[in-house]
Amino acid sequence: MARTTPSRPLDLAAVFPELAATARPVTRLHPRSGAPTAGDSSVGGPLLWPRDEAWPMCTKTHEVYEVVEFAAVRAAHHLSVARWSRPDDRRPTAEEEEVFERARPKEFGDLYTAPVPLLPVAQLYARDVPGLPCPDGTDLLQILWCPFMDHHDDIPAVQLHWRAADEVTDVLAAPPEPDVIELEEYWPAPCVLYPEQVVEHPGLSQLPADLGARVCAWQEETGHYYNAFSGAPGWKTGGWGAPEWREETPTEPVRCTCGAVALPLFTLGGAEWHGNDEGAWRTVEDADDRRCYPPVGDPTNVRLGDEKLQILRCPGHADHPPVVARVY
Ligand SMILES: [Zn+2]
Ligand SMILES: [Zn+2]
Structure with missing residues (x-):
């Protein structure tokens, strides 16, 4: 639709x-909440990323006060989506409560020195997005960012990658993911466009x-x-x-x-x-x-x-x- x-x-x-x-x-x-694939334009969806190309990492030392467990943030989101699809029974189960508990911010208050895998923000195929100004020979824009905001002037560290989609034949199936991110709301949830x-x-x-x-x-x-x-x-x-x-x-x-x-x-x-x-x-x-x-x-x-x-x-x-x- x-x-x-x-x-x-x-x-x-x-x-x-x-x-x-x-x-x-x-x-x-x-964007609408959904389950995009690497073949779709998306926000927060899997990227059509070549298996033999290194996944981008942020190697800056980040000063952070709180962090949140990335896998728990994602799991809590999907649980909430599922709960809202069962209108008569939205009370979380004990296991669900445990996930929500894990997804709460934890005090960190230190320098975070480990390299941080960037998170997919958006992927746009030229066929889907009128007027997307693709450089010659490309038809796919991928945008990623660092899920820690401690960068110059609090401007998130954003990376852009332009590609020719048909050149990516061997797709990276499971990109590296951060263990923790600074705030839950720096994780773009999967959406179709x-x-x-x-x-x-x-x-x-x-x-x-x-x-x-x-x-x-x-x-x-x-x-x-x-x-x-x-x-x-x-x-x-x-x-x-x-x-x-x-x-x-x-x-x-x-x-x-x-x-x-x-x-x-x-x-x-x-x-x-x-x-x-x-x-x-x-x-x-x-x-x-x-x-x-x-x-x-x-x-x-x-x-x-x-x-x-x-x-x-x-x-x-x-x-x-x-x-x-x-x-x-
Ligand atoms: Zn210029
Ligand atoms: Zn960073």
């Missing part, structure tokens, strides 16, 4: 003709000052700009990049090391819709989302406080390193 963003509540170009030129395609990934391309407009701070001030006034009066046009919530590719600040003061864009304004490649974290957006981003197929675990529109388990993470790319050179930024 596809997932569909409702049509916009009004014609933005009729209110602000200047904004017609700022519409950019963005692909909402619409229902990508959908829609249109997104820039944040107020990305507009010229005069136009930004007028749109800001309209936003304060009606709420429509952020509710329905700018900053599509949830996991997505493309669209407008950092900063997604909700302020009218123009802000410097994020740049590649070569100086070019970087383009957003991938945005992660956050729910697909909020209570206050009047349903503009809630997919029509999920209009009746009952309370469940995980929440229909927020199934990835990933939390970065109030922030999202954006991975931006050089517009001209596929070999320039990506830029990673936290955005609101």
